[in-house]
Amino acid sequence: MATNEERMAFLKRLMASKHFKAKKAKELLLFLSEQTEPLRAAGIEELHYGRGRHDENFDEDHARQAVEELRKRLQRYEESFPTDSMKAECVNEKGYILRIQSRATPSEVFWAPHLRVAQKVLVICADHLFLFDAKNSKVVRYYNFNEDGTPASIAERFRLEHPEDPGDWVPSYNFYLATGEVMAFETLQKWFFKRRSILLPRVTCRNALSERINRSSPIYLGRPATHEYMRELYNNPATANFRYRPGGVTAGAVQINGIRSDEREALQRFGVSKDGKLSASPSHAFGILARLPNPSGLGGVTIITFHYYSRVVAKIVEMLTNDDEVSEILGRMNVGDEVPAAFEMLFRVALSPGAVEGEGTPELLCWHPVDA
Numbered sequence: 001m002a003t004n005e006e007r008m009a010f011l012k013r014l015m016a017s018k019h020f021k022a023k024k025a026k027e028l029l030l031f032l033s034e035q036t037e038p039l040r041a042a043g044i045e046e047l048h049y050g051r052g053r054h055d056e057n058f059d060e061d062h063a064r065q066a067v068e069e070l071r072k073r074l075q076r077y078e079e080s081f082p083t084d085s086m087k088a089e090c091v092n093e094k095g096y097i098l099r100i101q102s103r104a105t106p107s108e109v110f111w112a113p114h115l116r117v118a119q120k121v122l123v124i125c126a127d128h129l130f131l132f133d134a135k136n137s138k139v140v141r142y143y144n145f146n147e148d149g150t151p152a153s154i155a156e157r158f159r160l161e162h163p164e165d166p167g168d169w170v171p172s173y174n175f176y177l178a179t180g181e182v183m184a185f186e187t188l189q190k191w192f193f194k195r196r197s198i199l200l201p202r203v204t205c206r207n208a209l210s211e212r213i214n215r216s217s218p219i220y221l222g223r224p225a226t227h228e229y230m231r232e233l234y235n236n237p238a239t240a241n242f243r244y245r246p247g248g249v250t251a252g253a254v255q256i257n258g259i260r261s262d263e264r265e266a267l268q269r270f271g272v273s274k275d276g277k278l279s280a281s282p283s284h285a286f287g288i289l290a291r292l293p294n295p296s297g298l299g300g301v302t303i304i305t306f307h308y309y310s311r312v313v314a315k316i317v318e319m320l321t322n323d324d325e326v327s328e329i330l331g332r333m334n335v336g337d338e339v340p341a342a343f344e345m346l347f348r349v350a351l352s353p354g355a356v357e358g359e360g361t362p363e364l365l366c367w368h369p370v371d372a
Contacts, residue, residue: 010086038095106326113300118196126222183314191321217299252280287347342370
């Protein structure tokens with residue numbers, strides 16, 4: 001659904017075009033744009049042209065011909081500007097009414113809150129901590145850090161947690177990003193560039209200033225354990241009504257708070273527990289997408305969290321930027337041309353044995369709108 005600002009901007013473009021140079025055409029266009037209910041030809045003749053039924057110049061055919069001419073002008077405009085983001089049609093629904101709609105593709109509908117403020121979109125990825133043992137030429141990824149600490153304290157925690165792997169471990173935050181997050185970001189960047197000719201910026205948590213995030217429409221990729229801004233958001237009252245949560249430190253687990261009967265039925269084949277817990281599996285991983293209005297008023301905030309499996313997020317983003325895939329999702333959501341301001345989605349992504357072939361196509365398991 002087009003916003004009032006988008007409608008007004010589109011009307012200005014129409015009237016500034018060569019197809020609406022005629023004053024009478026502009027006046028009829030503006031008149032019909034202000035009507036919220038269909039008007040028959042007689043009503044247009046009376047209300048717009050000022051000729052009542054008892055007027056000797058009253059002529060319903062005059063109004064019909066004027067509307068038909070308006071339709072032709074709208075069609076010629078559409079042919080002249082096929083890439084305009086909006087379109088207008090004068091349809092007859094027991095009377096004439098002007099329909100102004102977004103000419104958005106399914107993926108554009110899905111990403112609309114961010115697309116409207118594309119210059120302000122910022123992709124924020126998780127930090128990935130590695131520990132190096134230079135003496136033995138070894139490196140490990142350290143997952144289990146939930147708070148900041150000095151390099152010495154982090155290394156000491158690792159040694160205590162992994163006595164089987166002794167070494168002279170030294171932690172290091174570098175600018176490496178998990179493969180899946182890089183792929184997901186590049187997919188988003190290409191998608192936005194095609195539609196708005198801008199290149200989205202990407203930052204990691206450690207390089208993102210709160211002030212910059214507050215002035216953006218952020219897309220968060222990562223896990224709360226390693227993504228401090230995502231962790232803060234999940235602990236914020238703004239997300240209190242969001243029920244799909246990463247299920248703690250167990251790789252791939254998901255917790256659904258207050259699980260509904262339809263969700264339980266959809267997830268039965270995955271062994272969902274009575275309290276809504278989904279456990280990890282060697283054959284598949286789960287991913288969560290959450291969307292909420294941006295408290296700053298700039299577009300929206302989107303979270304995609306996927307636990308340890310790197311390419312799960314890439315596959316989910318690939319699906320949500322593919323018009324055919326998104327068309328099916330929107331049909332399932334039954335939301336028309338505008339998604340809810342706040343909602344959650346739960347995906348399942350198949351894992352290939354040994355990750356030889358990479359993760360498979362995501363499957364939307366369940367979703368629900370959220371009162372935010």
